[in-house]
Amino acid sequence: RLPRRSTPPVPSAMASPPRVLLGHALLLTPLLPLLACAGLVLEDGYTVSTVSDLNPTGTHPYALLPRPRAGDLVLLDSAGSTLYTLPLPVSADAGPRRLAGGAGAFGHGHPRSIAVDGADNVYVADRANGSIRKVAPSGYTTTIAGAYSVGTGHRDEPAQNATFSADFELIYVPKICALLVADRGNRLIRQIKLKPEDCAHENQKGLGTTSASIIAILAALFGSIIGFLARHFYPFHVSVSLLPLLLKKRSIQ
Incomplete structure (x- = not known):
């Protein structure tokens, strides 16, 4: 019968390196975010703050866009297929007000893209039904x-x-008074020409600037005419008005 061999104990010098490496790894763990951002250029001076908590209302904000005429925001709740408006500045005191949608208005399609034109019309990409709502x-x-x-x-x-x-998305381009459709599924860019009244905000703005320029030019021209008349005819009127006094003085002499 062969004698039973005993396993030699592991030297402590061989067991210590894994523990040392584990300790080093734990020390480097807090530095991982810094190492990940090593190639980024950071810019300070900005603050993130919560201005409205929509959890109590059950509203799920998916997209926000400003309305130029109303001076507020339109909020898309994709989960509820509903549009809301929010006053500016956004605060916890003023909650969202329903504008449209819900109850099958968008076919429960859960739209995810909206656009707002110059007249505050909101366009909804109803992808589930392959249509565009206004x-x-x-x-x-x-x-x-x-x-x-x-x-x-x-x-x-x-x-x-x-x-x-x-899968398509909408964007309003005021320069050409049109909606552009990013048709991702077809890899196409489509265009829908809008009516002039849909872009009235931009047109009225430009018209106002032109009208102001015309009024300024007419005012300057009118002022020049008045100045010309005053310089050339005012002395004549003065001499005519003083003529009786001069004649009376001569008769007395």
């Missing part, structure tokens, strides 16, 4: 594209027969 400032909702289309596609005008992919 919500007036009063909340009145119409369909401007895709009303008669069924399913997805990339058919163009007329707008009510147009088809879109299942």
Whole structure:
């Protein structure tokens, strides 16, 4: 019978290196975020603050856009398929007010893209139904594209027969008074020309500037005419008014 061999004990010098490495790793853990940001350029001077807590109202903010005429914000609750308005500045005292949507107004499509034109109309990308809705400032909702289309596609005008992919986004471009559609599913950029009254805010602004310039020019011209008349005719009127006095003085002499 062979004698039983005993396992030699592990020297302490061989067991210590893993513990040392583990200790070093624990020391470096707090520095990992700094190491991850080593290639970033940081800029200080900004503050993040919560201005409105929508949890008590059950509103899920997905997108926010300003309305130029009303001077407030339009909020898209994608989960509830509802549009709300928020006054500016945003505060906890003034909660969201329902503008449109809900109860199947957008077909429960949970829209995720909106755009606002110069007249405060809100355009909603109803991707689930392949259509584009227009919500007036009063909340009145119409369909401007895709009303008669069924399913997805990339058919163009007329707008009510147009088809879109299942993933598209809207953006309003005031310079050309149009909606641009980023049709991701079809890899296309589509355009919908809007009506002149939809871009009235920009047009009125430009008209106001032009009118002010015309008024300023007319005022300057009128002032020049008055000055010319005063310089040339005022001495004549003075001499005529003084003529009786001069004649009376001569008769006395």
